[in-house]
Amino acid sequence: MSNESLANLLKEERRFAPPAELAAAANVTAAAYAQASEDRLAFWAEQARRLDWATEPTETLDWSNPPFAKWFADGTLNVAHNCVDRHVEAGNGDRVAIHFEGEPGDSRAITYAQLKDEVSRAANALLELGVTKGDRVAVYLPMIPEAVVAMLACARIGATHSVVFGGFSADAVASRIQDADAKLVITADGGYRRGKATALKPAIDEALTKCPQVEHVLVVRRTGQDTAFTEGRDVWWHDIVERQSAEHTAEAHDAEHPLFILYTSGTTGKPKGILHTTGGYLTQAAWTHHAVFDLKPETDVYWCTADIGWVTGHSYIVYGPLANGATQVIYEGTPDTPHQGRFWEIVQKYGVTILYTAPTAIRTFMKWGDDIPAKFDLSSLRVLGSVGEPINPEAWVWYREHIGAGKAPIVDTWWQTETGAMMISPLPGVTTTKPGSAQRALPGIAATVVDDEAREVPDGAGGYLVLTEPWPSMLRTIWGDDQRYIDTYWSRFEGRYFAGDGAKKDEDGDIWLLGRVDDVMLVSGHNISTTEVESALVGHPAVAESAVVGATDATTGQAIVAFVILRGTATDSPELVEELRAHVGRTLGPIAKPKQVKVVGELPKTRSGKIMRRLLRDIAEGREVGDTTTLADSNVMNLIQSQLPAQG
Ligand code: WT7
Numbered sequence: 123m124s125n126e127s128l129a130n131l132l133k134e135e136r137r138f139a140p141p142a143e144l145a146a147a148a149n150v151t152a153a154a155y156a157q158a159s160e161d162r163l164a165f166w167a168e169q170a171r172r173l174d175w176a177t178e179p180t181e182t183l184d185w186s187n188p189p190f191a192k193w194f195a196d197g198t199l200n201v202a203h204n205c206v207d208r209h210v211e212a213g214n215g216d217r218v219a220i221h222f223e224g225e226p227g228d229s230r231a232i233t234y235a236q237l238k239d240e241v242s243r244a245a246n247a248l249l250e251l252g253v254t255k256g257d258r259v260a261v262y263l264p265m266i267p268e269a270v271v272a273m274l275a276c277a278r279i280g281a282t283h284s285v286v287f288g289g290f291s292a293d294a295v296a297s298r299i300q301d302a303d304a305k306l307v308i309t310a311d312g313g314y315r316r317g318k319a320t321a322l323k324p325a326i327d328e329a330l331t332k333c334p335q336v337e338h339v340l341v342v343r344r345t346g347q348d349t350a351f352t353e354g355r356d357v358w359w360h361d362i363v364e365r366q367s368a369e370h371t372a373e374a375h376d377a378e379h380p381l382f383i384l385y386t387s388g389t390t391g392k393p394k395g396i397l398h399t400t401g402g403y404l405t406q407a408a409w410t411h412h413a414v415f416d417l418k419p420e421t422d423v424y425w426c427t428a429d430i431g432w433v434t435g436h437s438y439i440v441y442g443p444l445a446n447g448a449t450q451v452i453y454e455g456t457p458d459t460p461h462q463g464r465f466w467e468i469v470q471k472y473g474v475t476i477l478y479t480a481p482t483a484i485r486t487f488m489k490w491g492d493d494i495p496a497k498f499d500l501s502s503l504r505v506l507g508s509v510g511e512p513i514n515p516e517a518w519v520w521y522r523e524h525i526g527a528g529k530a531p532i533v534d535t536w537w538q539t540e541t542g543a544m545m546i547s548p549l550p551g552v553t554t555t556k557p558g559s560a561q562r563a564l565p566g567i568a569a570t571v572v573d574d575e576a577r578e579v580p581d582g583a584g585g586y587l588v589l590t591e592p593w594p595s596m597l598r599t600i601w602g603d604d605q606r607y608i609d610t611y612w613s614r615f616e617g618r619y620f621a622g623d624g625a626k627k628d629e630d631g632d633i634w635l636l637g638r639v640d641d642v643m644l645v646s647g648h649n650i651s652t653t654e655v656e657s658a659l660v661g662h663p664a665v666a667e668s669a670v671v672g673a674t675d676a677t678t679g680q681a682i683v684a685f686v687i688l689r690g691t692a693t694d695s696p697e698l699v700e701e702l703r704a705h706v707g708r709t710l711g712p713i714a715k716p717k718q719v720k721v722v723g724e725l726p727k728t729r730s731g732k733i734m735r736r737l738l739r740d741i742a743e744g745r746e747v748g749d750t751t752t753l754a755d756s757n758v759m760n761l762i763q764s765q766l767p768a769q770g
Contacts, residue, residue, distance in 0.1 A: 148551025193402030225455025264313025287431025377401025643672030
């Protein structure tokens with residue numbers, strides 16, 4: 123942001139030092155920054171040694187053909203061995219790997235020894251179905267342990283998985299199966315969501331009418347609902363997996379062997395198949411999980427509430443935690459089934475110590491009320507994580523106070539599907555945190571903020587977030603489209619990775635993420651970030667959530683239009699709307715005062731919880747609402763329109 127007056131926009135002055143006890147015993151101390159800045163590659167070579175290699179790598183990074191990186195290229199390893207077998211071999215086979223909590227209340231504990239047997243059986247079943255190293259396997263499952271087993275079984279035999287979120291439509295699944303050219307699909311009869319069994323298999327049946335190359339469909343029985351079967355193609359998981367041997371020798375794969383493809387949710391254009399490989403990915407997923415959550419595998423109970431269909435589920439449910447031998451909770455369902463305290467009931471039941479969730483969930487909990495978490499014993503929690511969007515300072519403070527008992531450090535972790543693992547985040551035993559800021563690139567990571575001309579901005583100014591050095595878990599390309607990889611990420615700023623996010627450096631050089639650059643507004647020649655106006659609104663006691671857009675305006679270029687959801691205690695009135703406008707003006711300066719504030723009951727979100735501002739812009743500009751196929755709830759736009767008075 124070039125404008126001086128906006129450099130001071132977020133005047134967030136609250137600071138929280140790490141708890142002394144946590145700092146004293148932290149896995150990673152401030153020395154890691156110094157060590158990594160002295161020799162970044164030596165730092166990563168050391169972190170790679172956290173893994174079990176069949177062949178130790180001698181070369182750390184090959185950047186001879188940028189932007190195509192190779193990490194640890196002459197090393198070989200097996201990811202499933204690292205995530206499962208080695209813990210059993212080390213004598214930890216009886217440790218619980220997964221506490222599974224089904225939405226209807228069923229639960230299962232799976233030890234590392236049991237997980238090893240199950241992954242080996244599944245690997246043998248994949249081989250029997252004709253899947254071999256290098257093949258692609260699509261996974262379309264609910265949040266059940268078999269999703270983890272399926273991914274690890276693929277990794278074990280060197281098949282590349284492509285997990286498609288279980289909420290995606292048949293068309294979305296079909297295009298992803300086609301693009302990856304998958305020959306096997308692993309799905310389930312259904313899963314439990316919002317108190318009922320939701321079918322999954324029909325979407326696969328429909329998708330496969332367009333995917334003739336798929337030879338088999340492996341179907342997990344979860345709900346027991348009626349399920350159509352295609353003779354010769356479809357196979358029940360329990361029929362084939364259970365009769366396999368629990369012995370399977372994990373072969374080592376090259377460090378650069380393709381581990382998975384994951385399609386980004388992208389709001390426009392053909393989905394991008396982000397390709398991640400083996401050794402560098404696992405190194406960074408494992409190290410960041412160890413460092414940023416301060417994981418103590420013997421005593422911690424970790425819970426990441428993401429779905430396995432998103433990268434957060436890949437890196438911080440499957441690969442990072444299991445590589446570290448963690449005990450974790452996996453929950454199948456929604457946070458308000460059967461009641462709005464379900465998450466807190468789960469934290470209490472399992473004694474969760476580390477919780478990783480998203481700002482959209484935190485704002486929903488705020489809206490439901492402080493009294494709900496207050497009914498449960500959350501005293502086990504010691505580290506709280508946030509990911510997916512900028513977290514508004516008020517939501518951050520609420521999370522710390524009401525979930526973290528005013529003492530658990532919050533790690534606001536910035537990263538992307540493309541980065542594969544965390545990139546910018548506080549360290550819980552080191553960083554004095556600032557509500558709303560992801561703060562500083564992790565040791566071994568190089569990030570900065572540049573202006574339009576690629577010049578690094580000074581402290582106190584804003585611009586575009588870029589990554590200036592390759593990192594181990596970086597995407598290697600877009601599946602089947604190297605040119606698009608170069609164009610999308612490496613062409614905007616010569617030699618630097620363009621993340622697509624706006625960001626600001628504060629006076630201490632700490633980074634504040636400001637949302638996707640497409641979401642920055644231009645009002646009377648000033649760049650104003652939607653995130654900052656939204657945070658100001660959420661900072662008002664009457665507001666639970668907000669989404670801000672820039673609508674074309676004859677006088678100012680763009681005018682700020684805010685959509686707000688009120689907290690349970692507030693009611694809509696012209697006076698409140700005026701007060702909210704004035705509140706933003708006072709917080710950020712008169713230039714950021716919204717021209718209009720519209721009170722609504724819902725906001726349009728993608729299935730991963732990101733607000734689709736494009737659709738709100740359509741409303742604000744009085745246009746017909748555009749493509750809503752990636753919305754989590756397709757009725758939301760009708761609901762919002764019915765709540766608004768006719769356009770003036
Ligand atoms: C985009 C990536 C990373 C896993 C989940 C999302 C936004 C993510 C933060 C954060 C501010 C964040 C960015 C980023 N984002 N984490 N802590 N603070 N913004 O993965 O779907 O690939 O989305 O999410 O805009 O570019 P994704």
